[in-house]
Amino acid sequence: MREAVLYARVSTPDQEKEGYSIPAQVKLLEDYAAQNGIDIVSRHIDVETARKSGRKAFEEMLRHLRRRSQVRILLVEKTDRLYRNIKDWATIDELGIEVHFVKENVVMSEGCRSSEKFVHGIKVLMAKAYIDNLGEERSKGMVEKAQQGIWPSCAPIGYNNVVDVSGRKVIAVDPERGALVSRLFDWFSTGEHSLKSLADKARAAGLTYRKSGKPIGTSTVHNILRSRIYTGAFEWMGVTYAGLHVPLTSSALWDAVQTVLDRRSHDSTHSRVEDFAFRGLAKCGHCGCALVAEIKKGRYIYYHCSGYYGKCPEPYVRQERLEEHFIALLLRLHCGPVQFRQLRRAIVDMHEETGAATSAPRTIGAARGNVGALIDDGIAMLNMARTSNFGLGALSVEVKRQALQLLLAGCSWANGELTATFNEPFDMLAGYVARTRSGTADTTKGQGEIVRLLEALRQPTPETRQLIARYNAMLRIQADIDAEKEGAAELDALAA
Template sequence: MASRNWGKTQSKQQTAPRAVVYARVSSKEQEKEGFSIPAQLKLLSEYAAINGIRVVEEFVDVETAKKSGRTHFDKMMTYLRRHPTVRVLLVEKTDRLYRNLKDWVTVDDLDVEIHFVKEGTVLSYDSRSSEKFMHGIKVLMAKNYIDNLSEETRKGMLEKAEQGIWPSCAPLGYHNTDGPNGKKIIEVDPVAGPLIAKMFEWYATGRYSLRQLGVKARSHGLTFRKSGQPVTNSTIHKILRNRIYTGEFDWKGKRYQGSHEPLVTNELWSRVQGVLDGRNTSKLRGSSAHDFAFTGLITCGHCGCAMVGELKKKKYVYYHCTGFKGKCGEPYTREEVLEEKFTSFLRKLRFDDDVFEWVSRALKDSCADEKREHAEAIARLEKERNRLQQRIDAMYIDKLDGRVSEEFYDRMRTQWRDEQARCAKDIERHEMADDSYMDEGIELLKLAKDAHRLFEKQSAKEKSRMLNFLLSNCTWAHGELNAEFKQPFDSLAETAMIAAQASASKMGDSARFEKWLPELDSNQ
């Protein structure tokens, strides 16, 4: 009997879906905020056991995801490519798996079934378009969170610059240190600083070339701060051009008076610039200040090189292949022609108010499960918080009656108060997340609906930003533009096309919107 039961267990394990587990914290600090790796792995392991899923491998990352390239994320992608029988991926929630669009595309190409356990969502190739669209919104919001952090960092750096504080890593000749108000400032490096001042004096005499100055500086011991390697001639050239050694510095196109100690006078720095300029045998033309809307967006359909803008007769903008791989036969193209082609392509997203209402309804339906999950989570957390309060109250009576010591009471109360605080924080997170994805989804629908009209009214810079947001793989050949809509806008473009075809053939609403409405899903 025991042998038969063992055989059944083995058979179930062999037929159960095989999965990998992925857990991540974005920094060591998050370990202290309830996002710990053990907590994630425990949650995912319990989920797998309940749902009859066999976990064959675990992957863990403890690092930032500002850029793609997380070590174990990449290892997991390689593992899934090499094991086609493993088609399930378990992860806590969306922003644990990916924090940028590149990661999303990488995972999507593998065609795996992803279980976002805390969100109560399972995403696969067969998922409804509404579910894929809402998932795309979550990824965009995760990316927006990272972008906001970067923006706040840039704001902080700009604020430091306006206060006269160099906002980045100290250049050679200075070192970073803590200022009197706690902010990082730069101070003269007692070893490299005086040597760099001497370099300016030597070069200002005009008796040294950059190569000779490099030899002299290295012979006096000038090395890179971190590696200890001798400085290169190109680094010496950058030092001589850097205004920061005068006590002033340039940051984001604006000049600031620094609060740090200068190493050279403005007069000496100007003399050095004169010597440098006099030694330049080939003068480079200054770059045009013109903003080209489509530079960096299009590649040549013939050879794959970039298409770049060029100003002709100071008023006409033409685009042409760089010909980096050799001479290319694609002729120059006016910017107005490209703009018309992009506008026409964006019209594929256009749909009428009827479609807008139906798709909005689909989004609301797809959010229902998530809202229920949030409501259930809030109820569980409130119950736990009340249970902890009852414990504290009961233990207080025990303390008064002498059944527990005051030391034990204080220790347990502190522990339970901390747990209550975590519950309160989680409750707040669920309450704030309740409608955020829905609002973001409706805004993206509005953007898609009016994309072609908005595009025509934008400045060159805004046109570039909008196309980067909506499109990918743009190529130009034989006077024709080819491009692809990024997720989730590709689903909207497909819906708009189906709706247009359905209207033309007078098909019913069910046929027009079957791919979006949950109640019309054939699987239900």
């Protein structure tokens, strides 16, 4: 009798639990083998999608066929059970075996005519198109769930996947692990724990992985502390949504934890490199290399092209002069308090007229949960931008760099000049300011800039949303620095 291997597959664990697909495939293939004098020497079953290569049983089947040269037959139900990607098709074809697609009544081998191979290739491509379409539809469905405030994937630690009274698949607080996850944020916000000691404390308290029951790891603790989903909001495909699930920590406490984590990162080995205000902000306009800094004579900071691509003609520039050029750029955002109040009033009025507070999608900004708050944050950020040229020199090195990264993009230094573009929505503010100075702010173009600013805040892109979050984080860092200075001054006064 001729020897063969049997391969069967279902796409999801749910199909396996239903108990009909795998048994039906195996019975079909075994009956076929008995009727055609074929001896099945091994059986290989996969319960996972064929969209990607690397299926466990599929790989075992390939190893079996390569080890036993006398086995030259592969039995499978139909084309899309065996492969739905071009790589697997090519791999099977290279083995030079007979593939019996029993349900399709087709046998493919090296002796097949070109027309048969052509038709089979079309079937493979159709199967691939089918699974690609399934993936797209699944992705669309998950985005739709996210827009409804429902976490669309496997529940994170601290939650369980459940079905609510409406029949929807949602997440609910895990009665065993939810409270422990909440305590992680409380413990870490004190600043008394490292990630390792916090993980030790969590394990001692009994926090384990849901599926395996094994004690939780340090990297998982870090992921939990960084995940916004525990505040009741969550991020999906670059957009932040207000969730319907019960939060395990407050937004304020989550923000405090992020500050502690950011400081720990800043104090890491990488941050021990000399901290220069304009490090990483600009590139050389001649060759595109990074503009780097170094200290001369123990006190003077100079910036120059790194020269990665060879010697560069641009001379060194003192940090003070470079700062003057940054301030000159920021002057393009400056308008007086009267003009800015008019701009703010126009944005708020247009927001109220459009009824955005009731009709906008369930997306949120950096840390607050409605569009009105997002617009308030955005206006505050624009107000900071319009006065940034005054306060830049007084900022700490860290906050100064963050502020410039917030405002500017694509900075380039060449021939003693600094050029840059503004991030959205600061480019719109720059346009409004330019028209204010030229006396055209009340024209249609000036109103157009206001409309664009409103739309940028009402329906912010992920980039704008990220800028607002960074702005709020920058304010917290500056507040912490100011508090530390005040504390040090009080101690000095007491000592005196």
